[in-house]
Amino acid sequence: MNLQRTQPERTPPAAPRQAALLALLAAAQFTVMLATSIVNVALPQIRAGAGLSDTGTTWVVNAYGLAFGALLLAGGRAADLLGRRRVLVVGLALFAAASLAAGAAASPGMLIAARVVQGLGAAAIAPAALALAMDLFPSGPGRGRALGVWGAVSGAGGAGGVLLGGVLTQAWGWPWIFYSVALGAALVLTAVAALVPRTVGRRAGRFDLLGTATVSLALTCLVWGLTTARGAGWTDGRVLGALGAAATLLAAFAVIELRRPNALIPPRLFTTGRVAAGNLLMALLGSVWIALFFFLPLYQQQVLGSSPLATGAGQLPLAAANMLGSTLAPRISRRIGATATVTAALFTEAAGLLWLSRISADGSYLADVLGPSILVGLGLSIAFVQLTALAVDGVPPQDAGLAGGLVNTTRQVGGAIGLAALATLAGSVTAHASTHQPHLESLTAGYRTAFTVSAAVLAATALLAMLLTRRTGPQTATTSTRPAFDPQTSRIS
Template sequence: MSASRTTPLAPAPHATPTGAPPSRPRMTGRQKLVLTLLLGAQFMIAVDFSILNVALPVVGEGLGFPLSHLQWIATSFALTAAGFTLLFGRIADLLGRKRLFIGGMVLLGLSSALGGLAHSPEVLLTARVLQGLATAAVTPAGLALLTTAFKEGPLRERALGLNGALMSAGFTAGAILGGLLTDLLSWRWAFFINVPVAALVVVLAPSVIADSRPAGRPKLDLPGAMTVTGGLLLLVFGLTQAGESGWTTPTTLAALLAGAVLLVAFVLVEQRAAAPLVPVHILKRRSVIWGNTAGLIAFVTETSLVFLLTLYLQEVLGHSPLATGLAFGVLGIGTVLGGTLGGRAVGRFGSRRTIVSGGIVQAAATLSLVALGTSGAWIWLLLAATFIGGVGNMLMIVGFMVTATSGLPDEEQGLATGLATMTQQVGIALGIPVMSAVVTARMGAATGPDAVLSGVTVAILVNSALVLAGALLAGAFLARRGARPAAG
């Protein structure tokens, strides 16, 4: 692999007078502009994950979607976003992160316009698939541009903390924004709102963002790309089918088995490839393996908790979709606070301790939700617990992002951020079907608010145990990697 030529954006260090405490590094004006542009794009991408969720019944009614196929409006987006992220992360390394980032934003704007103008289910699903492809291109390219714009240390930790906060807050804001746009205007504005934002980013990015490009053009590992993309697509499809129709149906089992076979084939291909899509030495790094494990658990548990609490708010307490979305605004505030604190926590305590402490806080807050009942007064417990849990979740996510992208050269940052982004998107796609299956198994043939509450309560217990186990395991294995104390 050829080395990258990067344009450093960080200011040169200044000498510190003898005896004076070292000054905290500050962002330059250019770095602030780069950060604002990249974070704005990432926030919009995160909003797209959830902006249609509360509007699905309205969209289905307007375009004639059968109720059984309604979930594909969300799934078609998640499938392509998760399946192609690793491939596009590698393409960003090979062909240029800036070029892929801008191209992805162009595709996002065009596909959003197509979705807003759709008058049939086929056109809408095509638009969602294209939006997923744009997300798979923009997210790892944008993260790689972010990590190469800020050298490893306090500034990068701060930038990744803000990025994580806005990504998580964007997922929550999408539900609120989707409800508002659907109630006040039309569900079509959930698509149209992306167009001017994408256009602004495309206009500003060429002059604001400095690229890092490979000196040569190594060949793309096509066998590796085909096996990992096919494996991820089938795996996420199988998990989605499991949540919809059960774990033992032929379609679910065939998809999961085929996905597992392709992912095993991918590992074997990478061991023999001259220019592997994922170099084997990357997969052997504890920071990459366990950092991404912590991230997967964080996204699986928090996004699925939003799903569980949506069931509780609408099916048990009887709230409207808009009221449900507004209730999650408190969670959004917690994630922004957690992201703001995350970079400082990593700098002071190390990424490992940040992951563990964040996981413990999230698990405890989630566990308190098993006390929820059928009275409307329980909304106050829900608001408090989601706020605290949001802070803990973002501490865990920031620790994961710093861990998974640290200690690697700039020419491999696209790969590292591609893996991290894939982890995020697979987690989002995986959490809901898994928790849905838990709820369904607990409810059995029973119906009504009490049955839903029973299913949600059991799933909340599973959710809390999962995040606690994931954080503690990641912390234990990261402690054995021999990192410097500052890294946790």
């Protein structure tokens, strides 16, 4: 009888070329996330320089997020049908051109239009890059580490964007935040064209143009209605009309998808039982993600009086915590299981946001921002890695791009909706408080409310995660239906 203990299987480290390709694809994701947050610290300067109103200032953020979120599904399906490398290259080229146009914008309309086109490019980049990255690694610990890298660069892009935005705004002015993004996208484009191998040919299938148009218009109406409600009020006819149109179009989209053989979101995508749960939870996480990087820099600048550079530097601890959490996420999940990991991460981020809800008008960075930023960064990164893994786990290979587009869609659209709703709420609280409190205290009251509601949303999300993910258990290797990466041919299949 053989009594020798079997050692746990260890996944070998990625081959040098495999790791290099992952780093390049992660750089594409970093560029997309950078463009999401780099404008936040410069919003006061952009508003003054471009002549924006309060609503227009919000749309500098929402225009990018809405176009990005509304077209991610189409971008993911295009990557599956037309070739992931091809769609990534086109998306990077469009993204770089739109970034240049945003920096050179001579009017509010041109700036917002350029941000929309930026979002279109990002909608092609994000799902194609994620699908290519998942092609590099089969399911199992290797993929977990790859998703840890993905989470680290996503979080670093969000926090690093605030830092870079502060540096560039203070040194050369706000147009350079867009010029820097254009340069970064051009560099990544050059490297992708030279180094990423061509994928196999097009896959059979057709675009669901009707479904894409319907859901895109529905999301546009939804976020426009929420954003307009901030200034016009919830009973305004335009707001009610937009929200009603959004509900009608979303219902029409559901009917269309059930009847079309080439549905934008085919039912087979949800056969694993995990994709739906991962995307629902990611939408809730996203609803506070973008809002955090919107309100926190504003508090630092408008209330604490920090310069753009100091505000950006203040995000470094959050970025460091984010990168640490993303690195640790796969190890924690293997040790305690996916359900416990996701739940703990969401509660950790909720605790950080609840701590932020105690900010004061006469506070300081060290007393009010530093500690909660570290908690938020750890919780956000671990939750992001685990929910992304959940949302792509077991997806058929031919739908990898669509799955990547879907999880990015739910996060981005959740973020756009969350920002619109929280900005409306914070604005209402500030307006009411201004009737009997000084200006800085009124602003702080609005920000406190936004952080409090965000903490409540994440706490509820953590409870929901306990219910929806409890059957997934620890992440284990599953069989892959095709080779992910052939080091002999350097081909991504």
